[in-house]
Amino acid sequence: MVRLESVNKYFNKSKKNEIHVINETSLHMESKGLVALLGPSGCGKTTLLNVIGGLDKVNGGRVFVNGQKITGRTSGRVDKIRNLNIGYIFQNYNLVDNMTVFDNVAIALRMVGVKDRKEIEDKVNYVLEKVGMYRYRNRYADMLSGGERQRVGIARAIVKNPAVVIADEPTGNLDSKNTLEVMNIIKSISEEKLVILVTHEEELADFYASRIIKLLDGKVMSDEVNHNSEGLDYRVENKIYLRDIKEHKRLNNGRYDIDFYNDSEGDIKLDIVVRNGNIYIKAKSDKDRIEVVDDNSSIEFVDAHYRKMTREEQTESNFDVNRLETKGVRKYRSILNPFSMLKKGFKTVMDYNILKKILLVGFLISSMFITYSISNIFGVMNITDDEFVTVDKSYITLVSKKTSVETYQKYENDDNLKYIMPGDSKVTLSMPFDDYFQTKYSSAQLSGSLSDSGKLTAGDIIYGRLPENSSEIVVDKLVLDKVIEDQMTKSAGYGTVKSFVGGVVPVTNMSDFTIVGVSDLKSPCIYASRDMFVNILANAQSEEDAGMEGDAAEASSGMIDYTLKTSDVSLTKGRWPVNDYEVVVNEKNKDNMPLNKEISQKVNDKKLKAVGYYKDKNDSDFMLVNNNTVKYDLIRSKSNVTMCPVDKAAAMKQFREDKVNVKDTYAESETQYRKQMWSSIFSTLVMSGVILIISFIEIYLIIRASFLSRVKEVGVYRAIGVKKSDIYKMFIGEIFAITTIASLPGFALMSYCLYKLSHMAYFSDLFLVTPWTMGICLIIIYGLNFLFGLLPVFRTIRKTPAAILSRTDVN
């Protein structure tokens, strides 16, 4: 049944304090009988049992249990063999403290695959009754005395009816009465099974054992069949044998019948009072202690002489091993399924003491930190178009400080370009708030990139409609979004993008434009008719002077398309400037600007020719030229040319091949913005990184602290044969419960706050609160808790059960 072949075991091998605790031991034990291992303390008895029971590894030799080798095999395999074959009674009980007596015993049955509740109940109750613990079956193990715990440990070992029972000092903590009861049970088990017993009490071994092996310093000193002694001289302290007491006096006068037994020398002085049916006894000397013996007391008076226990009395034990025969096929089983795993996890957390519950606040805080940091990192990394895009996304820019009109005209006729315009296309149109008196003198500054309304289709418009004539414009939502953030705009009644539809936008020297539609093309554009571009560029504020008020907005050179003014001024002499480089000036200048003569003002390095005079009641002094001349003036005064290509990529390629300096405005502004943002992103990353690391350390420390107090529990579970996977499950369930109870609310709270913040203009770019960023936060929170939580479990569980227990053995 159990065979050891040249087994060697060392502790602290190759170190100064090396102990050769099992020394070349070979033994063979049959499938029945009670084998007692005797020897002085520290000679290696427990270690030998651990090796046989698969709780510890050997350094050499082989061990077989029930024909199966348990040395040199995986821990899972060893667990299986020992669970199905061995019942272990531990010297220090190894009960699971937070389980009831019943559950401590029942777990052994569940592990060998017994599922039927009734069967479990019958067997557990039977063994508990036999070891005298039935009435305590619902008590938690940590409320039991040492002797009671030992009896539960015995019940657990035998309940599964194992082929081998290993008993390490099973009676070490029992009084003599219980010792005999337990030994009688063990003896009756050994009639059918193999029991290996370690005991210090030689007389017990002599009486009960069928074979006695004596060990010394790890070696077998003797190994003999025990010719059992006749009787067991084992005095039971709680029985007082009255006939062995030397002095006996009797007082019997009819009314009083008192027996007095005394084995002490001194005087006995007592007052006995009987009153109202109660008996009061008072010792006259302080030294005498009085103990009342009644039905509930553990002391028993026996009206006989003490005698050794006889073989017949020993076999009187009515322990019936057959009642423990399991019905189904025995199988090494997991004791937890996903449901019970979670249930146990939540229960464990709920049962935490107050200190541990306070530690849970740490999880709450760290999950808040993690959520904050992750959302912050994503927020600053997530650069959206509206943060940097300033011109129509389809535009490219010809980079040139000064462009010649000839070059400009060449590109104007290029088939690859839909249209071009001088400068960077950015304009600012002022829309005055005329609706209310209070806001009359303020205006909304609509800054955007001038773009062709002809490109729009009805599907691009989210409010209003497409323009129908050249005085109607469409503004993109991106432009308006920036404007409505302003409090003044809101109080002027323009709190929504939609409210801008119908807004009137005056441009100096031109007739008013009306906003007829709002587009949503994520391009910051003001869409107007292409014919209007030159005049808008010449008369509207450019981006730089957008901040200035009033007249500063006027075209700096004072050159105006005469068609815009024909109704305001009257031509007094000459004709309108239909040809390029012709000009009509105010008649007050006629003396120094003679008709049909070149004047000193130049456009495109060419002198203008005065072809007429106008009269204006406002006494203005602008130069009226044709649209081309205005354009030439713009070309020469502005750096860069904005181009709208038919196909951006193809145009860029072509320009690069021709070595023309063009840039993809959208791509470049993105790169530039990213560069500019990097410094702030970097500092955010560092801060968030530090917060994350602090959170990780916090989680690790909390779980580690919590786990250290649990190492013993893990050792106990491993020792009684619970699968490694079940121990992982227990902790997974617990970590899941901790995370759900403590971290999840922290995450939810922080997500809610960040969500609110991210809807405020100032914070909107700082935090990204989307389902997927929050999903990532959750994964990180649960993932980290599992990782750090299972790390100490993993490190501990790799050790043998004996090694885990030896670290925590304080009993």
Ligand SMILES: Nc1ncnc2c1ncn2[C@@H]1O[C@H](COP(=O)(O)OP(=O)(O)OP(=O)(O)O)[C@@H](O)[C@H]1O
């Ligand atoms: N994990 C361990 N690491 C180092 N030494 C150990 C370890 N476990 C036991 N020992 C030592 O090995 C020797 C044998 O210990 P073991 O517990 O097997 O003896 P024992 O005969 O069962 O003693 P006792 O009768 O007191 O229980 C002892 O000297 C003990 O100190």
